[in-house]
Amino acid sequence: MRTTDVVIVGAGVMGCSIAYHLAIQGTDVVVLDRLPQVGAGSTGLCSGGVRHQFSHPLNVQLSIESIRKLANFEDEIGQEIEFHRDGYLFLLTDNELVENYRDAVDMQQKLGVESRIVSVEEITQLTPPLALDDVIAAAYCPHDGVVDPHGVTSGYARAARKAGVQIVLDTDVTAVITNRDQVAGVETAKEMFSAPIIVNAAGPWAATIGEMAGLSVPVQPFPRYVWVTRGFENAPSDWRMVVDAASSFYFHREGEGVLMGMGAPDEVSSFDDHVDWSFLDRLIEVGTRRYPALADASIQTAWAGLYEVTPDHNPILGVAPNLDGYFMATGFSGHGFMHGPIVGEIIADQILGRQPRIDVSAFGLNRFSRTDLRTEQNVV
Numbered sequence: 001m002r003t004t005d006v007v008i009v010g011a012g013v014m015g016c017s018i019a020y021h022l023a024i025q026g027t028d029v030v031v032l033d034r035l036p037q038v039g040a041g042s043t044g045l046c047s048g049g050v051r052h053q054f055s056h057p058l059n060v061q062l063s064i065e066s067i068r069k070l071a072n073f074e075d076e077i078g079q080e081i082e083f084h085r086d087g088y089l090f091l092l093t094d095n096e097l098v099e100n101y102r103d104a105v106d107m108q109q110k111l112g113v114e115s116r117i118v119s120v121e122e123i124t125q126l127t128p129p130l131a132l133d134d135v136i137a138a139a140y141c142p143h144d145g146v147v148d149p150h151g152v153t154s155g156y157a158r159a160a161r162k163a164g165v166q167i168v169l170d171t172d173v174t175a176v177i178t179n180r181d182q183v184a185g186v187e188t189a190k191e192m193f194s195a196p197i198i199v200n201a202a203g204p205w206a207a208t209i210g211e212m213a214g215l216s217v218p219v220q221p222f223p224r225y226v227w228v229t230r231g232f233e234n235a236p237s238d239w240r241m242v243v244d245a246a247s248s249f250y251f252h253r254e255g256e257g258v259l260m261g262m263g264a265p266d267e268v269s270s271f272d273d274h275v276d277w278s279f280l281d282r283l284i285e286v287g288t289r290r291y292p293a294l295a296d297a298s299i300q301t302a303w304a305g306l307y308e309v310t311p312d313h314n315p316i317l318g319v320a321p322n323l324d325g326y327f328m329a330t331g332f333s334g335h336g337f338m339h340g341p342i343v344g345e346i347i348a349d350q351i352l353g354r355q356p357r358i359d360v361s362a363f364g365l366n367r368f369s370r371t372d373l374r375t376e377q378n379v380v
């Protein structure tokens with residue numbers, strides 16, 4: 001049996017960021033992941049978008065601090081992350097959407113974010129040629145952008161290892177050991193790890209790691225597909241993320257073409273991570289209506305990843321109510337990559353008994369026993 005201060009289950013952006021932020025303060029940390037590489041779960045399959053534009057003020061606060069940390073990442077961590085700060089633009093097609101996004105923009109501005117509602121004329125200056133006949137306005141923030149998820153995760157992993165963290169790959173956590181109401185360690189297929197603190201950073205698999213400790217962690221996996229095209233005429237010249245808010249069709253530049261995806265109202269929870277090519281027809285129908293030039297694009301590659309969704313589309317952060325030493329950083333509902341930097345710092349502070357600079361108690365596990373959940377509306 002190996003003994004350490006903290007065991008983190010999951011070597012995605014969350015696990016690696018938490019490990020780094022703990023290790024630079026002298027904590028002994030082991031990170032376990034069943035996959036052969038760091039960031040090979042949802043993190044490595046995500047679209048890399050980072051944005052301030054949320055409807056829940058706590059998500060906006062997390063974005064403000066995370067994006068600050070990303071802006072400083074190369075100096076702090078010494079890793080190139082290809083941070084393209086060309087903004088996010090949400091196209092709005094009905095009055096209710098405009099009102100909801102206007103309320104969110106008002107709240108974001110009060111928190112210091114330079115988001116704003118823009119006219120159709122301004123949209124035409126910010127995008128490649130789009131069909132905008134049904135668009136009323138857009139919500140825009142020039143300080144949002146797109147970042148390389150591999151760069152961020154491998155950067156944190158390398159810096160964590162340098163500070164003494166052991167990242168043990170190809171290692172499946174099979175049980176969480178508890179002693180009355182206190183965690184005591186984990187079992188893996190290979191060996192046991194004894195620790196008074198366990199962090200569940202298992203992304204879409206977080207419910208299983210919760211069950212191992214007798215906890216109900218309401219995180220469900222939902223498959224999402226990403227398609228990348230080859231270059232085509234009228235492909236975007238910059239990296240601005242454009243989202244059609246009503247359909248959730250989104251795209252941003254990737255190579256000479258675009259990276260694009262879309263949710264579906266009838267999607268069902270599953271761990272199936274194969275690309276459903278029949279969904280491409282639905283995406284192309286919506287996508288070419290909005291962005292006619294896409295009709296000339298050919299698909300270069302595609303992949304599937306899993307969103308990790310909670311009932312209110314907000315993450316689950318902090319210690320479990322009735323199990324000392326069991327921390328969670330999961331349930332980011334499809335927008336967790338961007339919050340990795342600040343969540344790593346916050347969870348490290350909580351573990352070390354320090355007051356984090358953002359109070360995330362509203363995102364505690366115990367909120368699900370209430371009926372007045374505040375749902376995040378701006379999910380893509």
Ligand SMILES: Cc1cc2nc3c(=O)[nH]c(=O)nc-3n(C[C@H](O)[C@H](O)[C@H](O)COP(=O)(O)OP(=O)(O)OC[C@H]3O[C@@H](n4cnc5c(N)ncnc54)[C@H](O)[C@@H]3O)c2cc1C
Binds near residue numbers: 013014035048305335
């Ligand atoms: C298609 C797609 C697009 C996305 N786009 C964006 C975006 O633009 N912006 C954004 O911010 N977010 C985006 N996301 C969401 C983002 O990817 C996730 O919120 C984020 O990566 C979660 O990170 P994580 O470290 O919590 O989870 P993960 O990266 O999934 O890491 C969890 C790790 O836990 C490991 N694990 C699980 N169970 C066990 C076990 N029993 N034993 C050992 N290891 C275990 C897994 O192997 C995995 O490596 C997207 C997601 C998808 C699928």
